[in-house]
Amino acid sequence: MQPTGSSHDLALRPSTFSTLCEALDYAAGGETGVNFYNGRGQLYCALRYGELREQSLALARRLLGLGIEKGGRVALVAETTPDFVRFFWACQYAGLVPVPLPATVHIGGHQAFVNQLRKLLENCRAEAAMAPEEWLSFLEEATDGLELRCVGTPDVFDALEPFTGELPGAAPEDTAYIQYTSGSTRFPRGVVIDHATVLANINDMALNGLKLNDQDRFGSWLPFYHDMGLVAFIIMPMATQRSVDFLGTRDFAMRPRQWLELMSRNRATIASAPPFGYDLAAMRVRPRDAEQWDLSNWRVACVGAELISPEPLQRFAEAVAPAGFDPRAYVACYGMAECSLAISFAPLGEEMVVDCVDAEYLQQAHEARPLDPETAEREGVRVAKYVDCGPLLPTFEVSIRDDDGNPLPERHVGSIHLRGPSVMSGYFEDEASTREVMSPDGWLNTGDVGYLIDGNLVVTGRKKDMIIVHGRNIWPQDLEYLAKQQPGVRFTDAAAFAVTDDHQHETAAVVVQCRERDPLKRETLVKNIKGQVRAEFGIDCIVELVPPRTLPRTSSGKLARSRARQEFLARRAAEAAAPPAAVVNGPRPARPAAPARDQARRLA
Template sequence: MTDAASMVTPDTAALVPTPNEDTLPRRLSDFATFGEALDYAASGKRGMNFHDPRGNLQRVYPYSELRDDALAMARRLMAHGVNKGDRVALVAETGPEFAALFCGTIYAGAWPVPLPLPTSFGGKESYIDQLAVQLASSDPLVLFYPEEIAEMAGAAAERQDCQGIAWQAFAMQSQAEGDLPTAQGDDICYLQYSSGSTRFPHGVAVTHASLLNNLAGHGEAMKLIESDRCVSWLPWYHDMGLVGCFLSLISNQVSADYIKTEDFARRPLAWLDMISRNPGTTASYSPTFGYDICARRISSQTHVAERFDLSRWRIAGNGADMIRPDVMQGFVNAFADAGFKASAFLPSYGLAEATLAVTIMPPGEGIRVELVEEERLSGTPRDLSRPARYRAIVNCGKAVKDMAIEIRGESGKPLADHHIGKVWCKGPSVMHSYFRDPESTAACLVDGWLDTGDMGYLVDGYLFIVGRAKDMIIINGKNHWPQDIEWAVEQLPGFHQGDIAAFSVETESGEEVPAVLVHCRVSDPAERMKLHDQIRDKVRSITGMNCVVELVPPRTLPRTSSGKLSRAKAKKLYLSGEIEPFKLAA
């Protein structure tokens, strides 16, 4: 990328991927700044490897080359008028261009702000709106983007009076002379927007010291070994992809193989093909839905053992959303013949406000669940006239390096083990602040403790997450988790994870009732009515109440930029009339 020739695709047949093992002694992120971490990684042979939609190697990108390109980019940014503390927005496409610009922005003393690519959920205008809102929040000097989305990205930049430049063109600009700024550990390293930050975005300001502390926690908790290699399809605009599968690999000196997120969506099994080809051990993360998609793509005719070898998959990480034990068991059932071991599963819990990881399961312990009465989860008295109902709650592991966790009740005081309350955490990797939003910062940061907004409980130092407090459906004083309602409907034939959104609505009489929006793939009017009644009865069995059931066209329910269901947005679009349910025969 330092000149036009470096943009030419090499002869892929002659490519040799960066190695798993190296003579460079591994350091677990014990650096003062991220630039120092990249400098060290560049002195070894490991690096990044980018693959095409079918998982074929297209570009080998050692950390030494990334560092050279990043330094060149830093000097181009300085020549372009970017100063220390300026924000530089980057559309986060998985590839060497974004990697060099992100790291180059840090070398230049500015703050990179990764922003999402367009997704298949929503159209051109909604993407422009999303970018424009995040640009307004972060107030960057410039927005960089791939040439392919120049029209949309340029429109968003123009709307915010921000300069927009395609990174292919910027790579040809001249470089400034002179010394680069010197970074300190308490300087802001980057801004991270959480995946749901579209209407009221919160840019999480993360310092170098916070980042490096959390990355050291990754390496220690996962017990990284020399033969480990990361394989990832996660988007780089989401914290799990950016921090866990990009920045952590540099700071802990791990080689990686990447396919783009959109390529995974089209051919999810290419992810497993890449893991199979790794001669060393694999560390690879995915939300629950990634494992679910792969298990569903396996047909009875697929010769799993002949196509895949997952026996060396040492860490099969799971996070970013509620972990579904039934889905994970389905993955084990589908790929056990390929050598996959259930003990490889590594549940974790984290959020952008804590840089990323709060807890990680010790390797080898797999997914451990507890069956908890639903009444205990919702904090309501048990109805002794009905049989007890249980939900499997996943153990998300122990606190990472230097992180403290408390479960607090409504009084704000810590609760004992097995008692459900709000999850709070404190440690060096907790965010500096929300960018230019002191009120929101003060609302969730109290005496150094972060209110995560999630509900859970502790047992012997292990954290169990039961749900997100703001998603709770409260009707007639009784609490219901939307996940319980959604999971129940998903047990009916023909539904996939993410097909149902549950929330509460107010009827004309002022009564709060549960409502579910359900993707409907049935066209026959009589069958639709039958399905409607089945869903209504299923929800009534969970809540004891009649509910509003709306059948909506497939792909209607909104997602966050990382692919997670957005219940709050679904409710908003439904109430505003933007989601139009199918009309049912009387």
């Protein structure tokens, strides 16, 4: 078996498609397609888009044989398999709406995962649900008592009687899919994206963000239930007729070197990951590995996160430098499911730009006053560093606004509002949540905070994560950064949030995953973090040390600060109610584990 090729004779024309079905019909005329690899790097499925189209059309008739009307929802447990891709495109031809569901179970979280699946199934009112064999028991438990027409593995659906009439197809205004948000601040909401909306974003990314060329090839380990995995690596390669190589998320978590091996072997040019993904790969790369690879073709290494940390990117670039990786391939970008995917891209082929600003002035005046880091260090001025995410894609309008909705000038920090053809129509059957974020004239309040520099967007964090102590605005990432500077505290080991102290005043709490068992060293770590926070911000804070794998993550791998806060308060309440000896002894530290690996396992 050979993977599908990278070159083709089809012209790039995503702007001419009115539906995803039209895009796949066009891609079917070429030789490119999708390729799936196992954890040992072995190719086990290669499908040209023409073959994928034929299989999807056949499955579309079997789905319609269930009697589901146009627009009905089909839930898909989104494991990285060819079946998910086949079902996703079958739904498009059948006029049905695919709903990707997470395929991730935290350690000891069987019931929590089942409950999550059930809530999502109920929320989208799914009429059928598919899961691979290894996930079927979870799905069957989650659907117990629900009235679905069919629940089963792909084989069950393939055995259905096909519909013999004409396929309904799709219109530009029809819903293409429902993408559930990662749920970092609340229960996930279903983002409704229609065909015209996602194709507008694909066109914008292809021509302006990534500037695709005829030899581009995609490579990914990102989960299909996340907007970047779904839009950037399933929909976009197809709509631009490019081949894509998939490694399962769990396989990446266990063998991250396989991702880089595949990028080298297939000469892939475009990939993406959050900072922790690059960090995990850097931790596992050995010098002799990098010397055998050739990553010189890798021209776009997108970096997406609410707040991008440069440190893990530097470590990765150093680790794979012998393979020819150019750090100028890094492209800081900003996006969200509510805008299909991408909103801004830093310029291609340029070094990542970090904006250094006066941290104290930023907190007090909400203005990002630029500073020279060396001068600031000599003068004892605290510096905050933020990555420039580049200009917005041409179809977007942006407005940075204060709490009263008034537009702010450049370098003034406020809420990021966006408008454009890639913005969602709303949350699925949730008018109240839609009204919270969408104005009648089409402006989306992203919930993120940032500022503009010569039209480029800089994101400073989530508005709901802001910690306000004595009238000062403090970003949790700043407190987390101080904790991460301590010996033994790694990149994903800290979470900061606001809590109420014993005097009913708001204060900051920092929860730190700690591997150290020695009581004196643990006590020293707590004192050092408190001292650093007091020195930098002039506030006292609560510091709690917890075992590795404690901090919760969203389905997309982001730190879930609101859930971390809830769990912190629950632990405090349990301690208050426990016998004195139990409080003194505390929980026994868990076995040390690498946090980036843990985060990838949660994501998987």
